[in-house]
Amino acid sequence: KNQVEQSPQSLIILEGKNCTLQCNYTVSPFSNLRWYKQDTGRGPVSLTIMTFSENTKSNGRYTATLDADTKQSSLHITASQLSDSASYICVVSAHAAGNKLTFGGGTRVLVKP
Amino acid sequence: GAGVSQSPSNKVTEKGKDVELRCDPISGHTALYWYRQRLGQGLEFLIYFQGNSAPDKSGLPSDRFSAERTGESVSTLTIQRTQQEDSAVYLCASSLAGTGDRGYTFGSGTRLTVV
Numbered sequence: 001k002n003q004v005e006q007s008p009q010s011l012i013i014l015e016g017k018n019c020t021l022q023c024n025y026t027v028s029p030f031s032n033l034r035w036y037k038q039d040t041g042r043g044p045v046s047l048t049i050m051t052f053s054e055n056t057k058s059n060g061r062y063t064a065t066l067d068a069d070t071k072q073s074s075l076h077i078t079a080s081q082l083s084d085s086a087s088y089i090c091v092v093s094a095h096a097a098g099n100k101l102t103f104g105g106g107t108r109v110l111v112k113p
Numbered sequence: 114g115a116g117v118s119q120s121p122s123n124k125v126t127e128k129g130k131d132v133e134l135r136c137d138p139i140s141g142h143t144a145l146y147w148y149r150q151r152l153g154q155g156l157e158f159l160i161y162f163q164g165n166s167a168p169d170k171s172g173l174p175s176d177r178f179s180a181e182r183t184g185e186s187v188s189t190l191t192i193q194r195t196q197q198e199d200s201a202v203y204l205c206a207s208s209l210a211g212t213g214d215r216g217y218t219f220g221s222g223t224r225l226t227v228v
Contacts, residue, residue: 034217036219041221041222042221042222043206043219043221044204045219046217046218089155089156101146101156103155103156103157105154105155106155
């Protein structure tokens with residue numbers, strides 16, 4: 001069964017600090033992995049998309065890594081800002097199954113001043 | 114349009130009533146998805162439309178749920194005889210193709226509350 005698990009479930013950090021979110025998946029055959037940011041009351045917005053051959057991808061203060069061998073990904077937030085408070089969702093797509101996305105449960109990040 | 118538009122943004126309905134949710138995808142996006150997000154939980158796949166192909170309805174939780182899409186335009190998700198457990202945010206997403214390699218754009222969702 002295709003699954004995506006994220007940790008931690010929630011995280012509180014002080015403004016300006018860094019943090020790292022984890023994503024483990026069992027989706028097969030793997031197509032790509034996305035990290036989304038979802039503000040409260042809004043739909044998810046894509047931060048990064050990574051394919052099998054990509055190890056690292058950055059989008060501003062967000063850096064995602066992918067280890068396709070261990071089926072793990074991480075999202076690193078550098079110098080956090082109050083606006084980073086949101087849920088971060090790891091989403092994995094498989095080549096088959098109509099490309100339905102498998103969503104992780106998300107990590108809720110709260111940045112405090 | 115510039116993004117995926119969903120309406121209404123909020124809907125409160127009485128148990129047993131039918132509701133219809135609307136999604137306007139980005140123009141030209143052939144793939145359209147409906148997801149459900151219950152409070153504090155992850156996104157749950159409901160249904161997938163790709164062009165004129167038969168939709169993938171495997172995620173619909175019961176026969177009270179149905180969805181339609183005319184061509185590559187608007188889609189409506191209908192919930193009949195609503196129950197309290199149907200309360201959730203219903204999100205729509207569209208993409209250029211169903212290959213899985215294209216970016217998905219989500220709407221802001223419809224928050225449904227069944228009282």
